[in-house]
Amino acid sequence: MTLQIGVLLLLMVAAYAVASLKKLSVELSILAAAVAGGLGGAFLKTPPLGELPRHLVEGMFPYLDVMLVFSTATFFMALVSESGGVNYVVRGAIKLFYNVRVVALLVLMIIILIPGALTGAGSVSILVVGAPVALALKALGIPERKTAAILFIVAGLAAAAPPVNIWAMILCAGTAIPYVGFTYTLGIPVLILGTFTVLWLGLKKEGGMDKAAALAALPPVPPGMKGWRVLVPFVVFFGMVIANRTWPFATPIFGLPLEFSAAAFTAWLVSPRKPDVLKLALNTMKRLLPLLATMIVVGMLQQIMTATGVRGMISYAVISIPLVLLFIGLAVIIPVSEGVLTYGAAAILGIPLIWFFDSIGLHATVAIAGLSILWPLGDGLPPTALIGRLSVMVSDYKGTYWSFLRQTWVPWLVITITSILMVVYSAKLSFLVKWSM
Amino acid sequence: MNVIMIFYYLITAALVCLLGWNLIREKKSANDMILGLLVMIPLVLRLLRVK
Amino acid sequence: MSAPESKPLAHPVRVKIVLAVLAAALTVAGGVPLFKHRHFGTPFVAGPGVTKVIKLSDYSPGLKGRFVDADVFVMEGAEPGGKALIMANTHANEPAGYLAVKILIENAVVQKGTLYIIPTINVSASRNTKAGDGYPLYYDIPTDWGRVRFRMGTRDASPLESWPDPDVYIHYPDKQLLSYLDLRNTNRTWPGRPNGPMMERVTYAAMELMRKEKIDLAFDFHGAETMFPVTNCIVAPQKSAKFATLASMMVKAMEGFDSHVEPSPQNFRGLSHREIGDFSNTLPFLLEAPIPFLDQPTGPKTVKLLLDGKDPFLLSLAKKKKLFVSYDANGWPMDKRVGQHMSTTLEIIRQFSKKTPDRAIRLSGAPKYADLVRDGVGKYFHDPAKAEPGRIHYE
């Protein structure tokens, strides 16, 4: 059976490679891999050919809700941006903090951390506050590729930050460990690593602008734009998120897409100039199309990989690695799995890994925290590279994707080492869990 | 079906319309046509309450 | 990373129409089987012991007329006594319990006391499929008179019944944070609320049944991965632990299979074995039988794997001591798993009846572990073609 599955895996890799060589987009290359795997599997009746369409269609569903979040959040931010709110905020931030660089950087870091921490999605951080923060970073004299790097790493940390960490939640749900004890176990490393990242990448001023020039270089704020007009839509959004958290049994479950829609509607209401909503929505969808399609094809790939046994074989291979190699291998395995499967990676590799770690005396909660700090790095890796691509998009960086990714290597390495040490020494770090209870 | 769920069907329907409109306007890229259609499939099946 | 610029198409409209037709064909070819699956029913023949079939909504109007409202088979004995509730398909991708209750409903007769059986407590999950996990839609069990087809469901209710998911599920009433998915998992939504989210309504109705009918024992049938530490066991809170332990010792000695007892954790909320005990006078027991099909490191997710539990990867991992149950080339066949649920349940009922004779429950006609392993589960299914029409219920 191993041989058969191995052949299917090769077939899928080959289909991906051929599609890429033929200059097809990443999304279509993943689709090609999924279809090739499905057709190959049909030879062995795993799954039978008659079930292939159903598997392909069913595989389009795992990330349906994430697609709704992306669409509504991007549309909301497009509205805020179009109404001049973004420019207003950045101008204010530069006025206040231009001369105290470290404080400015830390404030911007916290601004990126909050939306991701609350929703568990780094993409929300980028979509909601990415554009204005990018502008502010640029005004501080940080070049675009470093700006993109800061956004990407900090947004990833935001996703890992408490209270909501989706990797940890998937792992807890799958291993029947309660999702408690993560506040400091995740919070402390996230803050330390975030501070390190913004200071490492942002402390050096590379542009020659002084404060006046920086302000002059920023786009003008449209007449009539006031602080409250920017603030109100965000108050609506965070109000709904926080209301749900504070009075969970009195508030209905809104869900992020509705929260973003409500915020978008408010932004339109309070905007001093009324943007063309239809045009804006159409453009938003066009811009998002590759990302949305990625979610679709990754789900299909995942479905085919499981139905054919490829996913199981990979999971088996990871669990069978000798322990020391496994610890070192986490540095590659975890981010790459995220790059290929996004959150699916937590279920496929994470659940058996945690069971295994637990059985050899590691502390499961700390080990989950450690892994879930490493996973977000994979959101910068192809084929999906969800947060990496969003970071490049909002920071307006025009260079190649790889030149952006190279900028992140030092924080990347530090995060990797931290998270592996957290797993290895999880038993010694269990006091963090106790503090958090 | 409660009010909030109805909102979700409306959001989904809006996305299908936007994707469809973009698809109709698309003249150049076969890639974008395929991606647009792919994204529409699960949204349509959700609207039809199949899955 | 950006998509390469494509050359202008020679015939954009024609290309577009061809692509749209292909997409529509895929939608239909993939969508129709999913639609059929959602509306498929397996016939359950109400056996001689079934005295009535009621609805879960009879205990909580919040479920009236809803898709998620479940059937409750009631089996009353001539003599009054204790009462037990048996629930299956909490997680509809763990089918051993579902097959066990079908056998009970079709064969058992209660002499003393009453049995309440809910074959599918999470109706929506049993009519949902696990996107991304490549399960088969159905599995067939052979019998002497033909095959019986069952839906393969999943762990979580469908978004068609519960949409949207929250950013994080906040358990009622404890406020413990759980994964957003757990809002649709009926083994996290206990004890529930009468008008809360849909799955909380389901568990609330079951809680009401237990409180109003003064149920003594509640059984929740599950399956668990062989790599999961809590597998092949009875999960019981402190108040149920003695009966569980006695039963575990008895089945080991008399019927020759293992099912150890795991304490129900006190700080993990929403689970049946926790909340039923805390919010009623009922003694809860959650039964786990191994289900290799659900393990991550397995070969293709086929019906064969689901039914015989044989997998080369798991066998190799067993040799490396990475599984939590004994595992050999014989796999873990369905008959054995159904048999374990059946015998463990009967033994707990027997031990309870011995200790509290005025609340005793006595029943006959239910096969035990050895019978099921010898005959196979299909032997105990009744042919709906030979049943009176009014006695057939599609589950």
Add this chain to the structure above:
Amino acid sequence: MKKALVILFAAASVVTLAAGQTAVPKAKLPVLTTSAGQSNDVNALNIVLEEADIKYDYCDVPTPEMVAAGVGLGNKQSAEGFHVESTTDLAKFPKGTPFKACLVAIGASLKGMGASGLTIDTEEARVKKLVDYCKKNKIFLVAVHVGGEAGRGPAGSDNERMIDAVAPLADFIVVTKDSNKDGRFSKIAEKGKIGFQQVDYALGLVDIVKKMFN
């Protein structure tokens, strides 16, 4: 049914002849039962004593001070993650009578420990203190393992640490056949010259405790 039970008990009490088995030693009452690792096996142990009609005191997480308080365990009350039960016949052994024997059910449960607010490290430290106390005060220490294969695990696992904390220091070891598949317990017994018995099923323990305390 009753007949079947009698036969079963008889069958279960026929002890499998494994290497290094020794006679059942005599021990004196009153007896304390407790757990090393907070698995459910201590419930099995209590049930065994009930079936054998031997009265006992039980605490899942006793401190040396509680053991020192003797029968009644210093009148401690059960609370969340802390269970006390005293069934010892107070007419024979009034409150405060020092314990003469201690039965420890070995078996680690992550969930059980979590419920008591313990980790494997704190549990190991606690068990070691308890064992030390028993040794110093000549309390007859019996290590029991009835968890079978499910209650074992790879080397270095929680279960193995609990075994190492108790078994080598016990005065007598009694295990089920499944628990000793790899001969781990017989080896410990042989090495430490500790009394050792192996039974087919947990129920077989009934006969052994009867012999031990009568």
